[in-house]
Amino acid sequence: MSDIIAVVDDEKCNPNKCEHECINFDPLNRSPTGADGFHIDDETGKAxxxxxxxxxxxRVCATKCPFDAIQIVNLEKETGEKLHQYGENGFRLYGLPAPKEGKVVGVLGRNGTGKSTALRILAGDLKPNLGEYDDGVGWDNVVTAHRGTELQTYFERLAEEGVVASSKIQRVDEIQDAFGGRVDELLEQLDERGNVGRLVETLDMEEAVSKDVGSLSGGELQRVAVAGCLARDADVYLLDEPSSFLDVKQRLNVARAIRNETADADGDRRAVVVEHDLATLDVVADLVHVAHGEPGAYGMISNAMSSRVGVNQYLRGYLKSHNLRIRDEEITFERGTAGTSIGETVVEYPTLQKKFGSFELNVESGDLREGDVVGVLGENAIGKSTFVKMLAGELEPDNTSLDAPATFAHKPQHLEAQDVKVEYLLMQDVEMNQRFESFVERPLGLDELYDRNATDLSGGELQRVGVAACLGQQADVYLLDEPSAYLDVETRVSLAKTLRRFARDAEVPVVVIDHDLVFLDYIADRAMVFDGEPGVRGHAGAPDDVSDGFNDFLSTVDMTFRKDPDTGRPRANKPGSQKDREQRQTDEFYE
Known part of the structure; x- marks a missing residue:
């Protein structure tokens, strides 16, 4: 049977600034029986x-709460025992991914459904309480609750402190707060397997090892974090979102490193990887668990499936083995119009050149058309952001002046949160009209963010606000730099639909730089490929046929994709697989 639960977000709950609507409108509190419903807890000061x-x-209490701090949720059919709950009216997790010797296990699901909590439990950093949040339970109870499952032995070893876990944290910038030396000094301290040299080569970190940790970019920090995690002599490696900040080539290298050091090692090591990039998951994972539920309220972890079956069932929104629908609509993929944009030309730009120190960029002339989504592909430090900044008028080309009559709206790669409410932040630049409400506000779910302070937003929430601030401007061309960063798969697909609909209905060009190939494949009508040598020289041709562009790009990063017959999504081939070899023989990197 389905249970109804109440979940209170303590960060949002602010009884000092409301009129206790949850108490005053509670049907129990208003009944003549005097039953005790919502109240303010003396210890926590929260509802x-x-x-x-x-x-x-x-549900009326949740509706009346001015801070959206309360969720009244119908639990789905339970797919596992309650493993952990964060206090009364707190988030609860059902089930856990099971590490397997010699395998890489992937975890895929929406943000806020307990994936990071699951990793903390597997690492031994959080002892599960089986829902007994007041007094907790002993390890014997945890083991008994999982008797006959693959997790029984794992919990027995955890209870005896017999599991050595190595974790890669999600917030890699914390490394800079914890260590102040050079990268090679840090990795030397962590090297328990004698594999740091191999990791540095696989992850293409040769230039980074001599740098101070404090001077590293986000992508460099991510690779250092992955190397440090895999350098430890551990039984299980737990990696939370290892592809963030990385370009496509670097993501493939990370996937190879994880497989080489775990699944393809000596067979007694194992890894669990939480990942939102489906292409990375295709390459790295042998098995996939799906995390589902109500974000911030509860999460459930499915059983293990093959990587293809797990991803496809997640996209369909139906877990066949559980007979459970986790989403009302399927996520399906239709490739763009392969370069046949029907709109008139909005902007023609000339050849653009720019030089920064030892780096030199050359972009061939091209055009942007009505209703046209141009996907921009290329490695990091190859000039993609420089190109859109020149279009936006934020940088002056060295060889010409851009005096185009068109106006540009630009979402930069890096967003800075202002110390103001989101609604006020958007009102500075956005015209709040029906078009904004239909094409931007509702699809991006901004209602739940308006009363929040921008500095309190998560990376994904801030990303949605940044995209909205760009699309809400009145402009002839819209430029978005890495809009999918920090977003989970469902939010990425929702964003992709929003961008395609916005471009078509508003009849404007939209230029999108991103490293998620599945995301770009979903939205792009044409592709623009940057090649060259990162940090030294970059070159880009004009926007062209999307299939040719993807094929050229994938050949440079040494990766093959095929279309999944069930969902239509572009699926990365595992290097060395039969399909990978077949496509390479015909130079068909993007089937």
Whole structure:
């Protein structure tokens, strides 16, 4: 049977600034029986309600809360035992991914459904309480609850402190707070397997090892974090979003490093990888668990499936083995119009050249058309952001002046959060009209963010606000630099639909730089490929046929893709697989 639960977000709950609507509108508190519903807890100072009395009528409390701090949720059919709960009315997790010797296990799902909590439990940093959040439970209880499952032995070893876990943190910038020396000094301290040299080569980190940790970019920090994790002599390697900040080639290198050091090692090591980039997941994972539920309220971890089956069932929104629908609509993929943009030309730009120190960029002349989405592909430090900054008028080309009559709206790669409410932030640049409401506000789910301070937003929430601020401007051309960063798969697909619909309905060109090939494949009508040598020289041709562009780019990063017959999504081939070899023989890197 389905249970109704109440979940209170303590960060949003602010009884000092509201009129206690959850209490005043609670049907139990208003009944003549005097039953105790929502109340302010003396210890926490936050709204609380006994879980035994939550009922359908309490949805009015969630609706009336001015800070959206309360969720009244119908639990889906449980797919596992309750593993952990963060206190009364707190987030709860059902199930756990099971590490397997000699395998890489992937975890895929929406943000806020317990993936990072699962990694903390597997690492031994968080002891599961089986829902007994007041007093907790002993390890014997945890082991007994998982008797007969693959996790029984794992928990037995955890109880005896017999599991050595090595974790790669999600927030890699924290490395700079914890260590102040050079990269090679840090890796030398962590090298317990004698494999640092091999990792540096696989991850293409030769130039980074001599740098101070404090001077590293986000991509360099990510690779250092992965190398440090895999350098430790551990039984299980736990990697949370290892592809963030990385370009396509670097993501492939990370996937190879994880497989080489775990699944393809001596067979007694194992890895669990939480990842939103489906192409990276295709390459790295042998098996996939799907995390589903209500973000911030509860999460459930499915059983293990092959990587293809797991990803496809997630995209369909239906877990066949559980007979459970986790989403109302399927996520399907249709490739763009392969360069046949029907709109008139909005902007023609000439050949553009720019030099920064030892780096030199050359972009061939091209055009941008009505309703046209141009996907921009290329490695990091190859000139993609420089190109859109020149179009936007933020940088002056060395060889010419851009005096185009067109106006440009630009979402930069790096977003800075201002210390103001989101609604006020958007009102500075955005015209709040029906077009904005239909094409931007509703699809990006901005309602839930308006009353939040921008400095309190997560990376994904800030990304949605940044995209909205760009699309909400009145402009002839829209330029978005890495809009999918920090977003989970469902949000990326929703964003892709938003961008395609916006371009078509507003009849404007949209230029999108991104490293998620599945995301770009979903939205691009034409492709623009940057090649060269990162940090030294960059070159780009004009926007052209999307299939040819993807094929050229994938050949440079040494990766093959094929179209999945069930979902239509572009699926990365595992290097060395039969399909990978067949496509390479015909130079068909993008089937």
């Amino acid at each position: 609380r309600i006994s879980e035994s009395v939550v009922m359908e009528g309490h």
